[in-house]
Amino acid sequence: MAVTLMSRIDPNWAWEPYRPKRESPWNLQRVAHLYRRAAFGGRWQEIETALKAGPEKTLARLLNREPDQAEATSAFYADSETQVTALLATGNVENLPAWWLNLMARTPHPLLERVALVWHGHFATSAAKVEDAELMLAQNALIRRQALAEFQPLVLGMARDPAMLLWLDSATNKKAHPNENFAREVMELFCLGLGNYTENDIKESARAFTGWEVRHREFQFNSYQHDEGSKTVLGQTGNWNGEDIIRILLEQPAAAQFLVGKFYRAFISETDDPSPELIEALAAGYRKHNYNTGWLVERILSSNLFFSEHALGQRVKSPVEMAIGVMRGLNFSVNAFALADDLRAQGQAVFYPPNVKGWDGGREWINSAALLSRMNLIWAMVSGVDNRFKSPPDLAEIAAENGFTTPAEQVIWLTNLLLGGPLPADVQLRLTALAAENDNGSQRLARVVQAIAARPEFHVA
Amino acid sequence: MLLDATRSHKLSVKPRGADMTTPFSRRRFLQTSVGTSSLVALGLDVPGFLARTAQAASLRRNGNRSKPDNVLVVIQLSGGNDGLNTVIPYADPLYAKNRILLRIPEQQIIKIDDHIGFHPSLSSFGELLEQDQLAVVQGVGYPNPDRSHFRSMDIWHSAAPKDLSPRTGWLGRALDSKAAKTTRDAAALHLGANELPLALVARETAVPSIDSLDAFRLRTSGGALTTDTLRELSQLPTQRESALAQFIQRSTLSAIDSSQRVQESLSEKSGPTTYPGYGLARKLQLVAQLIDAGMETGIYYVELAGFDTHSSQVDTHAALLRELGDSTTAFLKDLQARGQQDRVLVMSFSEFGRRVRENSSAGTDHGTAAPMFLAGAPVQSGAIGAHPSLIDLQAGDLKFHTDFRSVYAGVLDGWLGCDSSSILDGKFQPTPVLRV
Numbered sequence: 001m002a003v004t005l006m007s008r009i010d011p012n013w014a015w016e017p018y019r020p021k022r023e024s025p026w027n028l029q030r031v032a033h034l035y036r037r038a039a040f041g042g043r044w045q046e047i048e049t050a051l052k053a054g055p056e057k058t059l060a061r062l063l064n065r066e067p068d069q070a071e072a073t074s075a076f077y078a079d080s081e082t083q084v085t086a087l088l089a090t091g092n093v094e095n096l097p098a099w100w101l102n103l104m105a106r107t108p109h110p111l112l113e114r115v116a117l118v119w120h121g122h123f124a125t126s127a128a129k130v131e132d133a134e135l136m137l138a139q140n141a142l143i144r145r146q147a148l149a150e151f152q153p154l155v156l157g158m159a160r161d162p163a164m165l166l167w168l169d170s171a172t173n174k175k176a177h178p179n180e181n182f183a184r185e186v187m188e189l190f191c192l193g194l195g196n197y198t199e200n201d202i203k204e205s206a207r208a209f210t211g212w213e214v215r216h217r218e219f220q221f222n223s224y225q226h227d228e229g230s231k232t233v234l235g236q237t238g239n240w241n242g243e244d245i246i247r248i249l250l251e252q253p254a255a256a257q258f259l260v261g262k263f264y265r266a267f268i269s270e271t272d273d274p275s276p277e278l279i280e281a282l283a284a285g286y287r288k289h290n291y292n293t294g295w296l297v298e299r300i301l302s303s304n305l306f307f308s309e310h311a312l313g314q315r316v317k318s319p320v321e322m323a324i325g326v327m328r329g330l331n332f333s334v335n336a337f338a339l340a341d342d343l344r345a346q347g348q349a350v351f352y353p354p355n356v357k358g359w360d361g362g363r364e365w366i367n368s369a370a371l372l373s374r375m376n377l378i379w380a381m382v383s384g385v386d387n388r389f390k391s392p393p394d395l396a397e398i399a400a401e402n403g404f405t406t407p408a409e410q411v412i413w414l415t416n417l418l419l420g421g422p423l424p425a426d427v428q429l430r431l432t433a434l435a436a437e438n439d440n441g442s443q444r445l446a447r448v449v450q451a452i453a454a455r456p457e458f459h460v461a
Numbered sequence: 462m463l464l465d466a467t468r469s470h471k472l473s474v475k476p477r478g479a480d481m482t483t484p485f486s487r488r489r490f491l492q493t494s495v496g497t498s499s500l501v502a503l504g505l506d507v508p509g510f511l512a513r514t515a516q517a518a519s520l521r522r523n524g525n526r527s528k529p530d531n532v533l534v535v536i537q538l539s540g541g542n543d544g545l546n547t548v549i550p551y552a553d554p555l556y557a558k559n560r561i562l563l564r565i566p567e568q569q570i571i572k573i574d575d576h577i578g579f580h581p582s583l584s585s586f587g588e589l590l591e592q593d594q595l596a597v598v599q600g601v602g603y604p605n606p607d608r609s610h611f612r613s614m615d616i617w618h619s620a621a622p623k624d625l626s627p628r629t630g631w632l633g634r635a636l637d638s639k640a641a642k643t644t645r646d647a648a649a650l651h652l653g654a655n656e657l658p659l660a661l662v663a664r665e666t667a668v669p670s671i672d673s674l675d676a677f678r679l680r681t682s683g684g685a686l687t688t689d690t691l692r693e694l695s696q697l698p699t700q701r702e703s704a705l706a707q708f709i710q711r712s713t714l715s716a717i718d719s720s721q722r723v724q725e726s727l728s729e730k731s732g733p734t735t736y737p738g739y740g741l742a743r744k745l746q747l748v749a750q751l752i753d754a755g756m757e758t759g760i761y762y763v764e765l766a767g768f769d770t771h772s773s774q775v776d777t778h779a780a781l782l783r784e785l786g787d788s789t790t791a792f793l794k795d796l797q798a799r800g801q802q803d804r805v806l807v808m809s810f811s812e813f814g815r816r817v818r819e820n821s822s823a824g825t826d827h828g829t830a831a832p833m834f835l836a837g838a839p840v841q842s843g844a845i846g847a848h849p850s851l852i853d854l855q856a857g858d859l860k861f862h863t864d865f866r867s868v869y870a871g872v873l874d875g876w877l878g879c880d881s882s883s884i885l886d887g888k889f890q891p892t893p894v895l896r897v
Contacts, residue, residue, distance in 0.1 A: 169771040169822075177821045181771065188609055194625060199608075271705055313703060345672050347656050354655045357611045364656045366709055368647065368716030369669035369676055375691075375716075376680045383682045427697050430690075437685045447686040454695040456709035 011281035014305040018055060026055055030307050032420025036461045037267055037315070038062045038301055039110035041325030044402050044417055059302055063148075063294070064109045073109045084137060093133040096351040097340035100140070101320070105327045105336075115147040115297060116140075117320065118266045120350065121358030123158050123190065125167040127351045135163040135217060136351055151259065151291035152250060155190055159212065159242050160219040168356070171214040175227045178206035185356055187249065193261075196254040197234060204231040208240040250291065256283035260296065267300045269314035270362035313460040316365045319346040321461060322374060326381065326449075329417050332393035334381050342380075342388075346373045366459070378453040383446040395445035407435035407444075414448055419457050427455070523871045524895035526839050527878030528804075532752055534761045534792075535632070536741070536809040537658065538785065540769030541610065543778055544814035544831025545859070547583070548597055548848065552576045555851035559818045563775060563825070573597070577848050582782035585790035586834070593842040594793060595834060596894050598868055600849040602830035602861025606813065610769070610827070614812040618659035620866050621886050631869055632760055633663030634884045635877055647719050649760035650751070652744045661762055669719060674747060677723035679716070692717045722756070734795035741765045742788035749792060753799045759877070768811060772822035785809065789836055796837075806876050806895075807836040810865065816857055830861035833868055835894045839876070845892060867892045 020026035031050045035042030039062060042050070050058040060066055064073050080103055087099050104113045120143060127136045139161050146154035158164045159182065165171050170182040183206035187197045211226030212219070231240045236248050249255055257276070260283045264274050282299065289295040300306055317325065320343055327333060343349060347370070348359060379385075384392030395414075399405070404413040411431045415422050422428050434447045452458050546563060550556050551570045570578035571587040577599075579586050589595035603622055607613045619627030629637075636648045651657050651670040661668040671677060679688055695713045699706045734749075736742040744763045751758065765785060770778050789807060796802045814831030830849050849859040870881035871891035882888045 169769075169824075172822070174821065179771075180826070184609060188611075194609070194612060313701075314705065316705070316709075345654055345676070347654055347670070355610070360656060363705070363708060364662070366712050367651075367657055367669045368712050368719050369671040371709070371713050371716040372679055372720055373676060376678075379680050379682060385682060386680070421700075424698060424700050427694060430694055430697075434685050439684055443682050443684060447682050447684060450682060450686060451691060451694050454691050454713060456695075456699055456706040456713065459709050460703075460705055 009275070009278055009305065009310065011275075011278045014278055015282055015285075015299060015303050017302050018304045018307045020055065024304075024307055026051070028416055029312070029420045031058070032416075033307070033312055034058065034062070034301065036317075036321075036325060036420070037306075038114060039328065040104065040114060040321055041329040041418075043329060043331050044413070047417070055302065055307075059298065062111045062301070063298060064112070069108065073107075076106070076108050088134055088137070091133060093127045093131055093136060093351075095337075096127060096133060096136055096140075097344070097349055098336035100350050101324065101339055101343070102333075102336040104320070104324045105333060110328065111297070112144065112147055114321075115293065116143050117350070118263070119143045119147055119154070121353060121361075122262060123154075123164065124353035124356055124358035125161075125163050126353055130163045130166050132163065132166075132217065135161075135166070139163040140351075146293075148294035148297060149292065151293060152246065155186070155250075156243060156246050158190065159186065159209070159246065162214045162217055162219055165212070165214050165219070170209075170212075173206075173210050173212055174225045175207075175210045178203070178210050178227065180206040182206075182212075183209055183245075186245070189356060191246070191249040191258065192252060192254045193258040196252065196258070201233050204233045205240075205245045207231050208233070208245045209242045212242055253283075256286045256291065259283075259291070260286055263293075263296055263300060265315075265361065267297070268305060268311045270316060271314045272310070313457070315461045316362055317459055317461045318359060318361060318365060319343045319348040319370075319374065319377075320350065322459070323377060323381070325461075326378060326418070330382070330393045330395070330398060332391070334389045334391070338388040339381075342373070342377050346370060346377070371459075374459065375450065375453050379446075379450045382449045383443060385443075392446065395449070399445065408432050410445060411435050411448055414445070414452065418449070418452055419455075423452075423455060423457065521841065521893040522897060523875045523891040523893040524839075524841065524897040525875050526895050527874070527876055529878070530757070530759075530804055531876055531878070532759055532761065532805045533632075533872065533876060534745070534748055534763070534805060534807045535660070536785070536789070536807065537660075537762070537764045538768050538781075538809055538811035539614070539764055539766040540811070541613075541813045541815055541827055542768045542781075542811035542831060543770060543774065543825050544811075544828075545817060545825075546778060547580055547782060548573070548577055548599060548832045548844075549580060550577050550848045550851060553848075553851050555817075559851065561819065562823045563819045573844055577844065580779070580782050582779045583786040585786040589790060589793070589836055590842060594838060594840060595836050595842055596840045597844045598833045598835070598863055598892055598894065599844060599846045600830045600859065600862040601810075601833045601865050601868060602813070602859075603864055603866070606829040606858070606861075608813065608827040608829075610812060615659060617810060617812055617865060620869055620884070623886070627659065628662065629664055630658065630660035630662045631873075631884060632660045632762070633666065633668070635873060635879045636661075636666040636668070636760070637663045638879050638884060647715065647758055649762065650758050651762045652747060653762075653764050655764065658762060658764070661760070669715070674723060674750075677720050679720040688717060688721070723751075734791060734798050736791045736795070737784075737787045739784040739788050741784050742791055745788055745792035746795065749795045749799065749801070752796070752801050752805065770815070770824050771820065771826060772824040774824045789834075793837060802838040805837050806839050806872070807834075808868075808872060809834045809836075814859060817851060817854060817859060818857060829855070829858040831859075833865070835868075835872075839895055841893055841896045845894070863892060864889060868894060871895065 031047050087095055107113050125139060130136055142157045168181045168185060170179045173179045180202055183202045188194055207227040208231050211222040213222050228239055230237055233245060233248050257279050260279050286296050305311060323339060381389050382392055399410045399413055404410045412422060431448050431451055434451060435444050437444050549565055549570055551567050552575060557564050565580060569581045571584055572578040586595055615627055616622045618630045620631035621627050647669050648666050649661055649668045651661055651668060653670060654672045657668055657670050736746045748761045767781055796805050810833050811831060813827055813829055815825035815828040820826050846863050866885045866889045870889040871894040873879040873881040873884055874891050875895040
C-alpha cells in the first residue's frame with residue numbers, strides 16, 4: 001500500500017459520504033470491512049444482501065433503522081432483561097462476561113454492542129473491585145442506553161454511577177478532604193485527555209464533586225459535605241457543582257477532539273495519527289450535534305475515509321472482536337462461560353478491564369503468546385476436539401446450505417466470509433489441499449479455518 | 462554509600478562476635494572495608510548520623526557485570542507503592558506525625574540502621590540484606606512528577622518523560638539495540654494475563670505475554686495440518702503489503718517457534734525449593750524453571766498489583782509487601798539451589814510513592830519519590846542514598862534525589878551490556894547497584 005501521510009488527507013473529502021466509484025467499488029472487500037468494524041463480522045447471507053442493497057441501505061440496517069428491525073430488536077433486548085434477572089438471582093458477578101458475550105454473539109443490533117464495548121473501554125470499570133453484579137449491570141445498561149445517543153447524559157450518569165464511584169474510591173467525598181480521583185479521571189480519561197487541564201483544575205473540580213457519594217449502593221447528594229465555595233475550573237469561576245464541571249469540560253474544544261480521536265481509533269485506523277484538521281472537521285459536527293454519538297458513528301461508517309486504504313485492514317481485532325466475529329460469521333454459538341475464561345486469559349475480560357484506561361488495543365494485542373492463544377481458541381471453537389466447546393459448527397453443512405460443495409468452492413467461501421476476499425494464490429492452493437484431504441469431513445474445513453487463523457490477514461480488521 | 466556492617470549488626474539474630482568469626486562474614490568484612498570508611502566497616506553500633514556521614518563520603522561506582530547470559534527479572538508494583546511505609550524513617554518524629562493511623566510501631570520495624578527500617582512484612586528482605594543480596598535505592602523519582610497512574614507508569618516504562626504518547630519502552634529499546642537475534646527463544650517474556658507492558662514494547666522485537674506455560678502449546682486438528690505446515694502457511698507473503706500485517710506475521714513465526722522450545726524445556730526438571738502460595742511466587746517459580754531449563758530469554762517481567770491504597774490500607778499493604786518479600790526471597794533461594802544465582806538480577810519499582818500525610822480514609826493518595834529494590838547475588842548490597850526529607854517537601858510530597866533513569870542506567874550498562882545513553886533520553890550517572 002502506498003503510504004499517504006495522514007496530514008495530506010483532505011478533511012472535507014474524508015468525511016463526505018462514500019459513493020461507490022470505479023476505483024473504490026462497493027464490493028465484497030468493503031462490505032466485509034463494514035461488517036467487521038460495525039458488527040464484529042457478517043453472516044454470508046448478510047454480506048450477499050448488503051452487496052445488492054448498496055452502502056446506504058446497509059448502513060441503515062446496521063443502525064437498526066430498517067422497518068422490519070425495530071420489533072425484533074426490542075423483543076431480543078426485552079428477553080435479555082429476563083436473562084439478567086435470572087443472572088442476578090445467582091448473585092455471581094463472575095457470570096457477567098458470559099452474559100455479555102452471549103448478547104454480542106446473538107444480538108440483531110451488533111453495532112450497539114460494538115459501540116458499547118468501546119464505551120466500556122472508555123469508562124473502564126472492573127467488577128474485580130466493585131464486586132457487585134447489580135451495580136455492574138446498571139452501569140452496563142447506562143452505557144447501552146447512551147451508546148449511540150448524547151454523551152453528556154452518559155458522562156453525568158457515570159459521575160453518579162455507584163459502580164464507577166466505588167471503582168474510583170470516590171464513594172465518599174467530603175468537603176474537608178476532596179477526593180481527586182474522579183475529578184482527575186473525568187478530565188484525563190473521560191472528557192479531555194492529558195495536556196488539556198492543570199493539576200489546579202483537578203483540585204478545584206474535586207471540590208465541586210464533594211458531597212457526591214454512594215450510600216447503601218445508591219448515589220446520593222449529601223449537601224452537608226458539598227463545598228459551596230467558589231471554584232475556578234478551566235478559567236470559569238463560580239459556585240460550581242459536578243454538573244457544572246461536566247458542562248465546563250464539554251465546552252472545551254479539546255473535548256470533542258478527544259472523543260472523536262477515540263472513535264477514529266476504534267473505527268478508522270490504529271496505525272496512523274490523524275492530523276488535527278482531520279479530527280477537528282469531525283469534532284465540529286459532533287459539537288453541533290450535541291455530542292450525539294449515533295451521529296458520529298454514522299458519519300464515520302458512511303465516510304470516504306472509512307472505505308479507503310487508510311482504513312482497510314488498519315486495525316487489530318481485539319480478542320473479543322475476533323471470537324464474536326467468527327461466531328457471527330459462521331452462525332454458531334459456543335459455551336459462553338468457557339469463551340469468557342479464554343478471553344480473560346487473552347487479556348480481554350469484559351466487565352474486568354485491566355485498569356482505568358481500558359484496553360490500549362492496536363499492536364498491544366499482538367505478541368507470540370497472544371497469537372498462540374488466538375490460534376488455539378479458533379481451533380477449539382471450530383474443531384470441537386477440545387472439551388470446553390462441545391458443539392462445533394458443521395462447516396460442511398453451512399457451506400452446502402450456501403451452495404458451496406467442492407473443496408475449492410468451500411475454501412473461497414471461507415476466505416471471502418472471514419477475510420473479505422481470497423488469499424494469495426499459493427496460500428489458496430494449500431488451503432484447498434487441506435479441504436480436499438481424504439478423512440472425516442468436519443475436521444477438513446476446521447483445519448482450513450485454523451490455517452486461516454495463522455494468517456496475518458485474519459487478525460486485522 | 463553502603464552500610465553493610467552497621468546494618469548487618471542490627472539485623473543479626475546471632476551475637477555479633479559469632480557472626481564476625483564465620484569465614485563468610487570475614488570475607489564480607491574485607492570487601493566492605495575496601496569501599497566504605499573503616500569505622501562503618503568495623504561493624505560497630507554507630508549512631509545514625511555517623512552512618513549517614515559515611516554514606517555521603519564513600520562514593521561507589523557501579524560494577525560492570527554484563528555477560529551475554531545475564532537475566533533481568535523486573536517486578537512491577539502497580540498502583541503506587543507507599544514507599545514511606547516500606548522503608549520507614551522511624552527515627553524521624555515527622556513520620557509518626559504524618560502517619561497517625563498508618564504508623565508502624567518502632568518495635569515492629571526491621572531496622573536497617575538508626576534511621577530507617579523495613580515494614581515488618583519485609584522481614585525476608587532483612588535476611589537478604591544479611592546475605593548481601595539486596596540494594597535499597599532510596600528517594601527515586603523524576604522531575605515534575607505526574608500523579609496520574611497511567612501517565613506516571615508510562616514515564617517509568619518509556620523512560621522518556623517528555624514524550625506524551627510514547628510508543629516504545631526502555632527494555633524494548635534495549636532489546637532492539639542488541640545485535641540480530643541468534644536464538645530461537647523470545648528475547649523477553651512477560652508473565653501475566655494483562656496486555657504487554659509498554660516497558661517491553663520494541664520497534665523490532667516482539668515480546669510474548671504468557672499466563673501459564675501451557676499457553677505455549679500450539680494445538681492443531683492434526684491430519685495434514687502439522688505445526689510445520691502451519692508455520693509455512695503463516696509465512697507465505699500477503700497480497701498487499703502492510704506494516705501491521707508484517708508485524709503480525711513476524712509475531713506468528715515467533716509464536717510457533719517458542720511453542721516448540723518451551724515444550725522441550727518443560728519436560729526437564731523442577732526445582733527443590735518450596736514457594737509460598739502467592740501469585741507472584743508462582744510466576745517467579747516459572748521464571749526459575751525457564752532459566753534453569755536453559756531458555757535464553759534475557760528479561761522476564763512480572764507484575765504485582767493492588768498498591769493503590771486510598772483507603773484502609775494497613776492490612777492490604779502488609780499483605781502485598783509480604784507477597785513481594787517472601788516470593789522474591791524464595792525465588793533467590795531456588796536460583797541458588799539450581800546454581801543460577803550469579804546470572805540473575807531482580808529489580809522492583811512502582812509508578813510513584815504516596816503522600817507523606819495519610820488521608821482521612823486510613824489510606825494514602827498518589828505521591829512521588831519512593832524506594833526501588835534490586836535483589837540477587839550480583840547486587841551491591843545495602844542502602845543507597847538517604848531517605849528523602851520529611852520536612853523539605855514539594856506540595857506535600859517527598860522530593861526525589863535519584864532519577865529512576867540513573868538506576869536504569871546502572872542496570873543497562875552494568876548488567877544488560879547496553880549503552881544506556883542511547884536508550885535513555887540523555888546521559889544518566891549509573892546508580893551503583895552492582896558489585897564491582
